Amino acid sequence: MATKYVYFFGNGDADGDESMRPILGGKGANLAQMAKAPLSLPVPPGFTISIDVCQEYYKLGKKYPEGLDKEVASYLDRLEKTFGKKLGDENDPLLVSVRSGAAESMPGMMDTILNLGLNDKSVLGLANKTNNPRFAWDAYRRFIQMYGNVAMGVDHDKFEEIIAEVKSHRGIKEDTELTTEELQEIVTKYKAMYKKEKGEDFPQDPQVQMWGAIGAVFGSWMNERAIIYRKLNNIDENVIKGTAVTVMAMVFGNMGDTSGTGVAFSRDPSTGENHFMAEYLINAQGEDVVAGIRTPMDISALEKQQPEIFKEISTIRDRLEAHYHDMQDMEFTVQEGKLFMLQCRNGKRTGPAAVKMAVDMVAEKMITKEEALLRVKPDQLDQLLHPQFEAKALKSAKPLASALNASPGAGCGQIVFTADEAVEWDKAGKKVILVRKETSPDDIAGMYVAQGILTSTGGRTSHAAVVARGMGTPCVCGCSDVVFTSKDAVTIGGKKFKKGDFISIDGSTGNVYGEVIPVTPASVSGDLETFLGWADEVRAASVRTTPSGKTVKGFDVLANAEQNEAPQAFRFGAAGIGLCRTEHMFFEEPKLTSFQKMIISDTTEERKANLAAILPLQQKDFYGIIKTMEGRAVTIRLLDPPLNEFVQAETPDLAKALAKKLGVKVDFINKKYAELNEHNPMLGHRGCRLAITYPEIYEMQVEAIARATAKADKEGLKHDVRIMIPNVTTFAELKQIRAQAEAVIANVNKELGVSLKFQIGSMIEFPRAAATADKIAEYADFFSFGTNDLTQTTFGFSRDDYSKFIDSYLDQKVLLQDPFKTLDEDGVGVMIGLAEEKGRKVKTDLHLGICGEHGGDPASIALCYKLGLNYVSCSPFRVPAARLAGAQAVIKANK
Ligand code: ADP
Ligand code: MG
């Protein structure tokens, strides 16, 4: 039998179901699921052409696979029989919509054409049959416009100009006021314009129309905005392979005041609260809500006007949630008092809403904690940690206007009026708020860089709102107090603003302010705390066997932090500090000056004297970190970078300034600069190599650590301090440095009358270190993989230079991922696995972790779990996401 390409739904049954998303797309699969038992919801009949056809279409150079035409013809025939009308019938025509839908929802990114099947003759039949000529002509003019624009590429504005012209001619404001005659006039003008633009008449044959629309939908898979959307949302084209096309009978929300169209969310997608949220437009078609052209009414108004419909849609809401165990986003249309479901899907939501729903649904026993943890993308947590207005500044600020709180968070910036300006200004380092009547999919790049989005029309389900929520960008929409006075100026609540003026918007309250309000970061509390607590439980309870056969329990998330970041790391729930970079602690004065003096010292005595000046300052910082972390691990890495980073004298001006600051001659600085300068500092005199040549540097640092810990110990504070040696390539380096460190510690113990012991461990950041990890393990209490350097040296890619070629590598698929973002399993992962196996052969319980930037990347975290590491360490801001990503890795590994 030939491949089945087409799947029917309608009449209480369907060929497909929700499990067929990869073939039917989300829209097609859910329409089938809703149509058939047990849901058996009122869905207009139709058929879905599979995603396989989309793939074939592109493979064959935009041609259809053989036999598709016949298959479609037979399903159209079935649709006509089911619905009791024929496409193009001159007396009582069937009209259809031709809709796009990929396996993952890409709202508004691809094309859909409504009211297809109308032509100069069938429009008369429709007018006659419905006894509603105005409706018929409105549908026809909509169809010409949509088909002309979407399938044939006629500029949208050309249609809008004609409408505007007719409206102004007749002194009309709203589209709904247009009479039948005026709509007929518009149709005539549309067709004339179309002919001028395309050099041919608007197609009258419904078959030509239908295939034109099907081609347009498949074509829209590769349109620019869909491609950008997939890139921004990391949608992998090897997994989400194309769009399906659904052809279904039209139902009409624009047949008068007992008709209308709505979009509903079973819970609030912005806050997550468990209340029904819907927006409804009377006497309108679906695209009017989505396009944000008119501002819809709230669900409570529908409850008053059409209580039976409200009751029915409320029941459907409950049944769909119970069926899908998730928040539903639904499209529905009411045709003369009868409700039809046109779409449902798991609704997109903000980060805060995702967390709240996950926590609530566990409490409602709708899902398990594990399911809840898989519901939230680690990246989404960033939105809960978004800046908010400074409370004090907010108090004294007065809103100029208030509208729909469409996407939460606070944003402050300069007004721009176009997406292109937003992109330009962002490149110039400015922060912008994009202010528009409404947004369209073409604005997506500008929306992405904006601090906030403000629109004058459209509801919570308008394009601006949906996209902003997806991006986590603050958005206030439907703000009728924003009035456009020219291209470059608006009034907000009566006050004038031009391009470049500062405003602030609050997407959580809907308030708009005509002033700068400073923003502050947020913290982990409430539902997020509960949620991440579950993630911690799951990781703590985890047990796995590593590829080398060892059993490892637990999986922690630590932070990379110094004295200034430690409090934030603690607040965000880090189980400790996995990397405290001592060199970062020298950036502040007066430490920097002493450190620079130490570097330019000519003799060991001079160097020791300068180190002695730094010691008490470092000790104080270490003590502060130990105290902040309340007994959690604090891993301190001894000096790592090449010293020349601290002696910047490449220009005469810099040299002069540095000489003055350090109280030496410029010549001397220049001489030192020349000495320190290296051809390849990343592979030069750095890390433990410094300690082999100048042991006094590490000795001072170890002394500062020991004294700080002794002070904490004497004060009864809990402590768990570990010393980490960077850049180890041979066990002999570690052996020697460890002996020196232990001697220093013994002296401090003796002097202060304490008996402190420290774990001393090694970074593993070179292939040689991994290859000889068994020998290194004899002198190391732990390993920490420095995956930035390990990636550099395994690939032989310089991280400072790879930007020159990485884009070409990715575009040409020479590499599938940027190895500095996502840990390379095949190469770097093998090095880590080798070190794990060799290290634990010598010490069974050798503690292992990573401290590179990969520690915050979900895919890399999953790999670390698989390889048997005990922890990952990442920047404090990434800690909440890593706590979740780690738990997800555990849950997925156990499935
Ligand atoms: P998108 O993926 O951009 O939401 P849709 O295919 O869902 O595109 O269609 C756009 C709008 O047209 C939606 O509001 C939808 O409800 C409406 N629509 C689609 N098909 C029909 C139909 N057969 N009858 C009435 N309205 C429809
Ligand atoms: Mg839709």
Ligand code: MG
């Ligand atoms: Mg390193």
